[in-house]
Amino acid sequence: MNEFNLETYKKRIFKTISKYKLVEPKDKIFIGLSGGKDSGCALFFISQYLKTYKVDAEIFAFHIKLGDFIPEKVIETVKKQTEICEIELKIYDIKNYGIDYEKISKLTRPLCSSCGTIKRYLMNKISREEGATKLCTGHHGDDFIVFFMKNIIGKNIDWITKFTPYLEGKGKQLTRIRPLFFGSGEENKNFLNSIGFPYISEDICPHSLLKQKFDKRREKWYRVINQISEWQPNFKIYFLEGIIEIAKNLKEQKEPFECEVCGEPTNKRICGFCKLIKTQKDAQ
Ligand SMILES: [Zn+2]
Incomplete structure (x- = not known):
């Protein structure tokens, strides 16, 4: 494993932000914070970038509260993260969008995938309704390499x-x-630890057995790409640049449909979120 260097990492992330024009003047950038390291790191770098290069753009941070089971320290951590970056924080509760987490957790469909559907849906909807020009996420390079391989296998x-x-x-x-496209989870963790930036490292999901199974599979994928990185210099960077080239050369995706129930974007007639609401109701 290469030794971690704070400045080199920051330079790599800043280069991604400038090369791909991730921020521009007059932008209203929304970022959903979970309290974890990746979204925290994305917030930190974007806000630092705006300050360093005096970009006339705004950042708005929000947290989607999944239920009352979420420990208070998650909210406290998210608050601290935004205070350090001098950014306002808004909290949205999924209850106000018709979701009952307890009911969802008892359905037969996999909970981790329901949770993902809810977060993706609300992050886009909330940000758009609040006037965002862009939505920033904490996905990093390891995620994209694994997504890429899985989509090749699935022929998607x-x-x-x-x-x-x-x-x-x-x-x-x-x-x-x-912004973390050329970064990794491990580097995000090292970076935040070095600067003393707060984040939640433990598992806060009440269904952690389920989540652990999901995480363990993902860890196995990460392990494989980390093993290759050990003998192939710059493997991840070159692989990610390759993915960008492939993405550029593929046919562009069609404009999404609007869900027949809620009007939000989807690639089906009815979106995943509305299907989930219906399954929740039917189960009562
Ligand atoms: Zn819908």
Whole structure:
């Protein structure tokens, strides 16, 4: 494993932000914070970038509260993260959008995937309704390499067009920016530890057995790409640059449909979120 260097990492992330024009003057950049290291790191770098280069853009941070089981220290951590970056924080509770987490957790469909559907849906909807020009996420390079391989295996080639640091919005789907595209989870952790930036490191999911199974599989994928990195210099960077090239050369994705129930963007007739609401109701 290469030794971690704070400045080199910052330079790499700043280079991604400038090369792919992730931030521009007059932008209203929304970022969803979970309290974890990756979204915290994305917030830190974007806000530092705006300050360093005096970009006339704004950042708005929000947290999607999944339920009352979420420990108070998650909210406290998210608050601290935004205070350090001098950014305002808003909290949205999924209860106000018709979701009952307890009910969702008892459904037969996999909970981790329901949770992902809820967060993706609300992050786009909330940000768009609040006037965002871009939605920033904490996805990092290891995520994209694994997504890429999984999509090759699943033959979902069209999805690969989404794996870029800057993904142009279509219809009601906001433009998404990923400043950590050339970063990794491990480097995010090292970076935040070195500067003493707070984040939640432990598992806060009440269904952690389920989540652990999901995480363990992901860890196995990460392990493989880290093993290759040990003998192939710059493996991840070159692989990610390759993914960007493939994404550029693939046919562009069509504009999404609008969900027949809620009007939010989807690639089906009815979006995943509305299907989840219906399953929750039917189960009562
Ligand atoms: Zn819908």
